[in-house]
Amino acid sequence: ASLSKIKERGILIVGTEPTFPPFEFVDQNNNIVGFDIDIAKKVASELGVELKILNLPFDSLIPAIMSDKIDLIIAGMTITNKRAKVIDFSIPYFNAxxxxxxxxxxxxxxxxxxxxxxxxxxxxxxxxxxxxxxxxxxxxxxxxxxxxxxxxxxxxxxxxxxxxxxxxxxxxxxxxxxxxxxxxxxxGEKYGIGVKKGNKELLDFVNSVISNMFKSPYDILVEKWF
Ligand code: GLN
Incomplete structure (x- = not known):
């Protein structure tokens, strides 16, 4: 959905496939947790909305975003040319x-x-x-x-x-x-967050959250003072 629809709804819906530790897996309490889930939490909190994680087979994630069932794919998904034809990817956030x-x-x-x-x-x-x-x-x-x-x-x-x-x-x-x-x-793979093709506002928002996560306290000071 669009950025404004997500805010209106008050919920960010993220699709993932949770047999992919340590990025996303089911813990002893039956919660989906991991590195990607923490990124999802960060995006949701920056948006000021709740986070809903949808557990889907990996090969259903792209169809789910195309049909607006989910807003983002955060699933250790490699940025490939073939996938980039049907969805948009954020800046890379992990090498694999x-x-x-x-x-x-x-x-x-x-x-x-x-x-x-x-x-x-x-x-x-x-x-x-x-x-x-x-x-x-x-x-x-x-x-x-x-x-x-x-x-x-x-x-x-x-x-x-x-x-x-x-x-x-x-x-x-x-x-x-x-x-x-x-x-x-x-x-030489790189993971990216998947967004519906053309949803530029949401993509820009996700990119800003990722690039802010890359910034060290030192980088933040440099940005502030120079
Ligand atoms: N990085 C691999 C891919 O994009 C595997 C991702 C996964 O299984 N969650 O295909």
């Missing part, structure tokens, strides 16, 4: 690469995507991880809506690897000691 995660203690340690040829790999549907493995011929790709299900598949030995964003791979490996990261693929 893909990681290959395998089971510990087995003789399988893929060092590149090529090493996954002939293997079964789980990804999240519609992610950049899905994109990079689907480009390589000979990988048997299984696509899940939840990363928790992809890792269950790895644990149960129904797939040989999971490919996903590095920071999130780190979080899963830390939580379940039976996995390890066998390699990182330098994809």
């Amino acid at each position: 690469n893909q990681s290959i995660v395998v089971r510990k203690g087995e003789n399988f340690s893929p060092k590149s995507l090529e090493d996954l040829k002939g293997k079964k790999v789980a990804v999240q549907l519609g992610t950049t991880g899905d994109l990079v493995v689907s480009k390589i011929k000979g990988i048997k790709v299984t696509r899940f809506q939840k990363f928790t299900d992809a890792f269950l598949e790895l644990q149960n030995k129904r797939v040989d690897a999971v490919v996903l964003d590095e920071a999130v791979a780190n979080a899963y490996v830390k939580k379940f000691q039976k996995f390890l990261i066998s390699s990182v693929i330098d994809t």
